[in-house]
Amino acid sequence: MNDKPSIIPAGVTFRGDVQGDADLLVFGRIDGEIRLSGALVVEESGSVRGEVRARSVTVRGVVVGDAYGVESVRVDDGARMVGDATAPRVLIVEGARFRGRIHMRDDGSPPPRAPSRRRRRRGGRGGDDDAVVEPTRLRESRGGGDARDVPPDRAHRAERPERAERAERPAERSAPRRTERARSEPAPGSEPASEPRRARRGPPPLAMPRVGRTRGQRRS
Amino acid sequence: MTSRSPIGYIGRGLSLNGRLGGEGEVRIDGMLEGEVDMRGRLEVGEDATVRGPVAVSTAVVSGRIHGSVRADRSVTIREGGRIDGDVHASSVAIDDGGVLAGGVHMDFELPDDVSGPQGEGS
Numbered sequence: 001m002n003d004k005p006s007i008i009p010a011g012v013t014f015r016g017d018v019q020g021d022a023d024l025l026v027f028g029r030i031d032g033e034i035r036l037s038g039a040l041v042v043e044e045s046g047s048v049r050g051e052v053r054a055r056s057v058t059v060r061g062v063v064v065g066d067a068y069g070v071e072s073v074r075v076d077d078g079a080r081m082v083g084d085a086t087a088p089r090v091l092i093v094e095g096a097r098f099r100g101r102i103h104m105r106d107d108g109s110p111p112p113r114a115p116s117r118r119r120r121r122r123g124g125r126g127g128d129d130d131a132v133v134e135p136t137r138l139r140e141s142r143g144g145g146d147a148r149d150v151p152p153d154r155a156h157r158a159e160r161p162e163r164a165e166r167a168e169r170p171a172e173r174s175a176p177r178r179t180e181r182a183r184s185e186p187a188p189g190s191e192p193a194s195e196p197r198r199a200r201r202g203p204p205p206l207a208m209p210r211v212g213r214t215r216g217q218r219r220s
Numbered sequence: 221m222t223s224r225s226p227i228g229y230i231g232r233g234l235s236l237n238g239r240l241g242g243e244g245e246v247r248i249d250g251m252l253e254g255e256v257d258m259r260g261r262l263e264v265g266e267d268a269t270v271r272g273p274v275a276v277s278t279a280v281v282s283g284r285i286h287g288s289v290r291a292d293r294s295v296t297i298r299e300g301g302r303i304d305g306d307v308h309a310s311s312v313a314i315d316d317g318g319v320l321a322g323g324v325h326m327d328f329e330l331p332d333d334v335s336g337p338q339g340e341g342s
Contacts, residue, residue, distance in 0.1 A: 011244040013240070016237045019237075
């Protein structure tokens with residue numbers, strides 16, 4: 001912000017949380033949460049695992065986690081991102097690989113804490129664009145996570161389950177969600193809620209099971 | 221390290237909480253709390269504060285480090301710089317105006333005729 005941008009160079013890894021009033025370029029790697037009032041750029045060689053919040057978020061490398069941009073989130077050609085993107089302007093450039101939901105807000109308000117949940121509740125479907133809904137299998141991104149905090153309505157996210165990926169997912173991850181789902185809106189191929197534990201094994205019909213979980217955990 | 225990547229920089233407005241690792245060169249003008257365990261050079265700028273143990277190849281300190289500093293090569297405390305903690309390095313320099321509140325651990329040999337009760341450094 002003030003002067004030259006901060007840089008995590010290639011070869012350097014930071015584990016932990018980053019915050020402040022600065023622009024940050026990531027050529028290396030950050031595992032943890034990033035909150036900036038400046039711009040965040042994850043460069044080609046860079047990767048970030050964790051929730052990122054910045055004035056603008058540009059992904060050229062890899063981001064696994066939800067991204068919130070006060071102004072914009074941009075996923076460039078060649079970039080890979082798994083997570084929800086929330087910003088007034090969300091750009092997915094052709095050639096980018098993206099898995100997650102898109103929330104475009106035009107009210108200019110600061111990114112809500114759990115936008116997807118609220119939106120779901122109030123607006124129901126269609127308020128937001130369910131741009132991309134695909135199963136995720138980045139289990140490592142949520143290492144050790146449990147799904148306590150996953151809102152039930154997240155269960156509805158899964159519109160297009162894909163068996164291969166579902167099967168691979170670690171059981172505990174999808175369990176709670178699974179149960180919720182079974183209760184509220186049995187999905188094709190889902191098992192009855194009466195057998196929630198076992199149900200974990202089955203193909204959870206959820207699209208983005210992990211996205212948002214980190215957020216929930218961190219906040220609690 | 222990619223040739224394309226510039227050196228690392230933690231700017232004034234930034235604060236990191238965690239562990240900085242890997243290999244490279246980093247200058248800190250902001251805050252880092254946690255740990256630095258990195259191969260390469262670490263520069264702690266005038267207004268920077270680092271809390272936690274530091275292990276690097278080379279450290280140049282113009283700001284403050286609260287914690288021990290271990291360097292494969294050298295540690296330099298510049299004018300205005302301060303380390304509260306022990307310094308382990310084969311080469312240590314404290315410039316005029318630099319402060320070290322702690323011990324210096326340097327390995328070296330003494331000439332045979334003087335190595336007596338004091339022996340070599342701890």
